[in-house]
Amino acid sequence: MDAREAALDKALAEYLSWKGDPVATLSAALESDPEFVLGYTTIAALNCLGGVKGDAAPVREALAAAGKVTHLTARERLHLAGAKGWAEGDIAGAAQAWEQVLAADPTDLLALRLAHDTHFFLGAGEKLRDVPLSVLPGYAGNDSRRGFVLGMAAFGLEETGDYAAAEQAGREAVALNPGDAWAVHAVAHVLEMEGRAEEGIAWLRALEAHWTPAAMLAVHNWWHAGLFLIELGELDAALAVYDSHIIAVDPAMILDLVDAAALLWRLELLGMDVGDRWAQLAPKWLVHAEDHVLAFNDLHIAMTLAGAGDDTQADALEASIENYVAGHNGTNAGVSAALGLPVIRALRAFRKGDFARVIVLLQPIYRRLAPVGGSNAQRDLIIQTLGIAAYKAGDSALARDVATDRLKLKIGSPRAWAPFGV
Numbered sequence: 479m480d481a482r483e484a485a486l487d488k489a490l491a492e493y494l495s496w497k498g499d500p501v502a503t504l505s506a507a508l509e510s511d512p513e514f515v516l517g518y519t520t521i522a523a524l525n526c527l528g529g530v531k532g533d534a535a536p537v538r539e540a541l542a543a544a545g546k547v548t549h550l551t552a553r554e555r556l557h558l559a560g561a562k563g564w565a566e567g568d569i570a571g572a573a574q575a576w577e578q579v580l581a582a583d584p585t586d587l588l589a590l591r592l593a594h595d596t597h598f599f600l601g602a603g604e605k606l607r608d609v610p611l612s613v614l615p616g617y618a619g620n621d622s623r624r625g626f627v628l629g630m631a632a633f634g635l636e637e638t639g640d641y642a643a644a645e646q647a648g649r650e651a652v653a654l655n656p657g658d659a660w661a662v663h664a665v666a667h668v669l670e671m672e673g674r675a676e677e678g679i680a681w682l683r684a685l686e687a688h689w690t691p692a693a694m695l696a697v698h699n700w701w702h703a704g705l706f707l708i709e710l711g712e713l714d715a716a717l718a719v720y721d722s723h724i725i726a727v728d729p730a731m732i733l734d735l736v737d738a739a740a741l742l743w744r745l746e747l748l749g750m751d752v753g754d755r756w757a758q759l760a761p762k763w764l765v766h767a768e769d770h771v772l773a774f775n776d777l778h779i780a781m782t783l784a785g786a787g788d789d790t791q792a793d794a795l796e797a798s799i800e801n802y803v804a805g806h807n808g809t810n811a812g813v814s815a816a817l818g819l820p821v822i823r824a825l826r827a828f829r830k831g832d833f834a835r836v837i838v839l840l841q842p843i844y845r846r847l848a849p850v851g852g853s854n855a856q857r858d859l860i861i862q863t864l865g866i867a868a869y870k871a872g873d874s875a876l877a878r879d880v881a882t883d884r885l886k887l888k889i890g891s892p893r894a895w896a897p898f899g900v
């Protein structure tokens with residue numbers, strides 16, 4: 479194995495296990511090998527996936543350096559197209575580039591994980607399922623990487639509603655490698671959607687020693703633990719999870735900021751007073767308020783500012799998104815216009831008690847929210863907000879419709895309808 483392969487292997491192992499620092503690993507390799515194209519493209523892609531703007535220095539410089547290298551292989555050209563697509567706002571094109579890598583080489587696990595994460599941000603459930611399943615035959619039963627592919631397939635199967643197959647694939651992946659935090663997480667999703675909250679808590683607790691060191695995903699799995707507690711009606715315990723494991727979130731970790739906002743919003747939806755936690759969280763989000771990398775991030779910023787009662791910053795955020803949408807054509811600009819802004823306005827209206835406006839904004843879009851990104855469980859927060867608004871506005875027909883839609887996804891959850899009073 480040459481030095482490039484060794485560096486890529488190490489970075490990929492870190493990326494797949496949500497541990498360590500793959501960008502640092504690749505940066506170190508580039509110091510002695512400035513023509514290491516996949517080092518540059520992967521640094522650019524990982525930064526973009528982590529929420530860094532496409533025109534920010536770490537992305538721009540990596541792409542510029544890759545562009546200076548001559549004689550790229552076909553694989554390198556496609557990885558570069560993927561990273562460039564993300565950086566330039568063509569997120570759907572980025573996913574296609576990595577799918578093209580896989581068409582040529584189904585065992586390019588780096589391309590698979592990059593495509594999978596991109597499909598997650600696109601809310602592309604069928605791709606989350608089909609792309610890992612399509613390459614699975616390339617990983618024999620004794621291939622140590624097979625579990626990671628199964629873990630990704632498990633998540634995609636869950637997102638498309640095949641909970642039994644998802645659970646089977648996820649449990650198989652975890653049996654192969656209990657440190658596969660993404661597979662642990664995929665099974666947690668199944669347990670969440672099926673309302674198996676006690677099992678969910680037991681599942682996460684039994685594997686806690688394995689997933690808590692996976693620093694990039696640990697807060698998210700704690701968020702799932704919080705959801706199980708909410709499902710059981712143990713709101714104080716869910717808030718205790720927030721205070722123990724989420725409140726200290728690093729402002730650079732956007733997925734963690736999303737989880738922090740989402741857990742507080744869920745608790746408030748159920749009538750809990752979360753005190754000054756919104757005000758503590760808001761400054762961490764504000765550093766990202768003009769980035770507009772993903773509508774999904776922006777709506778969680780708006781949620782936080784609404785929770786904190788900061789109308790000035792919330793107005794500024796909305797105006798900034800409107801400007802961004804007017805001046806850009808990429809994937810995220812379209813999603814921000816069609817879904818992001820209405821959701822943001824609805825969240826703000828909900829916090830002010832204007833439930834009729836929430837209905838006007840969310841009723842037309844609540845059944846087609848997937849492109850806003852994230853998982854069904856994450857987007858459920860928006861659905862719940864509409865259901866509760868409908869209930870509070872006295873629109874029992876809509877409350878019942880929303881509850882029925884929730885039950886289609888959360889088929890075994892005895893509480894799926896409860897907050898809506900139907």
Ligand SMILES: [Fe+2]
Binds near residue numbers: 698853855
């Ligand atoms: Fe999740």
